[in-house]
Amino acid sequence: MLQQTQVATALPYFRRFIERFPxxxxxxxxxxxxxxxxxxxxxxxxxxRNLHACARAVVxxxxxxxxxxxxxxxxxxxxxxxxxxxxxCSRCPVSASCRAQQTGRTAALPATRARRERPVRPSxxxxxxxxxxxxxxxxxxxxxxGGLMCLPEFRSKASLLRRARALGLDPVAGAPLAPRRHAxxxxxxxxxxxxxxxxxxRARDADxxxxxxxxxxxxxALPAPHRxxxxxxxxxxxx
Ligand code: SF4
Numbered sequence: 001m002l003q004q005t006q007v008a009t010a011l012p013y014f015r016r017f018i019e020r021f022p023x024x025x026x027x028x029x030x031x032x033x034x035x036x037x038x039x040x041x042x043x044x045x046x047x048x049r050n051l052h053a054c055a056r057a058v059v060x061x062x063x064x065x066x067x068x069x070x071x072x073x074x075x076x077x078x079x080x081x082x083x084x085x086x087x088x089c090s091r092c093p094v095s096a097s098c099r100a101q102q103t104g105r106t107a108a109l110p111a112t113r114a115r116r117e118r119p120v121r122p123s124x125x126x127x128x129x130x131x132x133x134x135x136x137x138x139x140x141x142x143x144x145x146g147g148l149m150c151l152p153e154f155r156s157k158a159s160l161l162r163r164a165r166a167l168g169l170d171p172v173a174g175a176p177l178a179p180r181r182h183a184x185x186x187x188x189x190x191x192x193x194x195x196x197x198x199x200x201x202r203a204r205d206a207d208x209x210x211x212x213x214x215x216x217x218x219x220x221a222l223p224a225p226h227r228x229x230x231x232x233x234x235x236x237x238x239x
Contacts, residue, residue, distance in 0.1 A: 004044055013042050027055040033138070036147035037221035044185060045145055045223075084110070120181075123189040124154040125226070127177070127233055128169055131200025133211040134230060135167070136220060144184060145223045149210070151230075157192065164196035171196045177232055182225045193229055 001010040001017075017038050021027040027035065032052055039048035081088050087106050089095050100106045128135035136149040154160040164171060177193040203211040212220055214237070217230045 001042060001047070003047060005042060010042065013039070024055045024058055027052060028059040032141060032147050033221070040148055040221035041224050041227065043224060045148065046185075049141075049146065118183060118186065118188045120188045120190050122155060123182075123191045124157050124160045125191055125193045125229065126152045126154065126160050126164060127193055127195045127229065128152065128164060128167055129195065129197040129214075129233070130167075130169070130203035130211060132214050132237075133200065133203045134214055134217065134233070135203075135209055136212050136222070137209040144189075147221075148223050149212075149220045150223060151193075151226045152209070157194065160194055161196075164194070167196070167198070168202045169196035169198040176236070177229065180225070189225070191225060191229075195233065 001014055020038055021030060021035070030052070032049070035048050035052045036045065039045060042048075077092075077094070081092050087100075089098075089101055089106055092098065092101075095101050098106075100109045126135070135152060137152055139145050139148055139150050141147050152160075152163065154163065161171060172195040177195065179190065179192045182189045182191055214230065214234045217227065217234070222230070
């Protein structure tokens with residue numbers, strides 16, 4: 001959790017995560033949607049997917065034995081012997097099996113990654129309101145925010161408006177939700193929100209889409225920028 005995330009931000013997530021998945025076996029047993037739900041809001045969702053896949057692999061191969069000791073040993077090694085700037089190879093207990101040592105690259109690894117400009121991808125986001133309910137859909141497991149509940153996203157405003165009309169909703173002119181940018185590891189999303197609204201009778205469930213009451217969005221496994229958008233909508237409706 002602490003990769004690219006501050007301790008203060010990660011702590012409440014860590015506590016909840018550990019309570020829900022106290023050991024590698026419970027994590028491995030859990031459906032990926034539950035793991036993504038517990039991670040929702042932390043960003044960098046590949047970490048949660050990889051952690052879950054890793055737990056499953058460990059349980060499959062080793063029945064989950066000694067995972068905690070192994071993890072602790074790796075962390076201790078990184079903190080005390082194999083430090084980034086000055087690895088103490090001469091007193092390292094794993095030097096015999098270390099590829100960096102064998103290939104004479106202990107000073108060169110880990111390589112510093114060249115900074116790349118992130119490409120910008122348009123993200124037209126539909127906030128479809130039927131009465132006090134908003135339309136969410138679960139993302140496929142792979143790709144950005146895989147497994148999370150999200151606002152429907154479109155590559156063009158025209159296709160977003162087509163979907164809104166198909167749902168029987170009308171775009172709300174002048175809804176003051178500012179466009180915004182959200183940086184991911186490999187690209188930046190240029191988010192353009194559009195609100196479209198209609199009566200509560202427009203809400204009809206269609207898997208994997210789901211209408212969720214606005215006062216229940218805090219319990220939904222949403223990525224942070226979509227959660228922020230929906231909180232803004234809720235505030236506007238209550239004002
Ligand atoms: S031998 Fe390998 S693992 Fe050990 S300190 Fe050197 S680089 Fe790190």
